[in-house]
Amino acid sequence: MDGVLRVEEVNALGNEQFVWIFNNIVENYPQVASAICNQCPFTSADHLADAASNYLDLLPIHGKEEVLKLHPDLAGRLADEGKLTKDSLREQKSAGLHNLTPEEKAQIKQLNASYREKFGFPFVICARENKAEAILQGLQTRLHNSHEKELETGINEVKKICRLRVKDLVLS
Numbered sequence: 001m002d003g004v005l006r007v008e009e010v011n012a013l014g015n016e017q018f019v020w021i022f023n024n025i026v027e028n029y030p031q032v033a034s035a036i037c038n039q040c041p042f043t044s045a046d047h048l049a050d051a052a053s054n055y056l057d058l059l060p061i062h063g064k065e066e067v068l069k070l071h072p073d074l075a076g077r078l079a080d081e082g083k084l085t086k087d088s089l090r091e092q093k094s095a096g097l098h099n100l101t102p103e104e105k106a107q108i109k110q111l112n113a114s115y116r117e118k119f120g121f122p123f124v125i126c127a128r129e130n131k132a133e134a135i136l137q138g139l140q141t142r143l144h145n146s147h148e149k150e151l152e153t154g155i156n157e158v159k160k161i162c163r164l165r166v167k168d169l170v171l172s
């Protein structure tokens, strides 16, 4: 499902339509779409994703933490309850997180809880670029990082997720 709109079509959208279409390029954070819609015309899907990335980079520390907090845990409660956004559901499935063994599931839940307790925001990784095993490995490794390093790493992962979501919506 790569690309539904040509960039010319994106540039012809009104602000409201733009925000409606790109509302979840950052999970549960339509503010990014509102903030970049007046940067039209875009030359490509990557140009639009760059605008979203720049917006995220310019957020103050607290704003970055808030963005991370809007992400559901991987293989967490919302997944168990069928309450993920359709984007997150697809991403988590692509990493094979719906096929974890009970032991792996218990392990990821425990690591997610330790991570959240240490940093105050959830562990975020681009699930489409990783398989379950790499995610578990990443969680274990990243738990040892500093708060500053994880804020930066988490936001970089949000940018990767965002770029792939933009490319789902815009022909590239």
Ligand SMILES: NC(=O)N[C@H]1NC(=O)NC1=O
Pocket (backbone or CB within 6 Å): 027, 071, 072, 073, 074, 087, 088, 091, 092, 122, 123, 124, 125, 126, 127, 128, 161
């Ligand atoms: N916690 C976390 O990383 N969640 C995100 N990752 C991803 O690829 N989609 C998500 O919802």
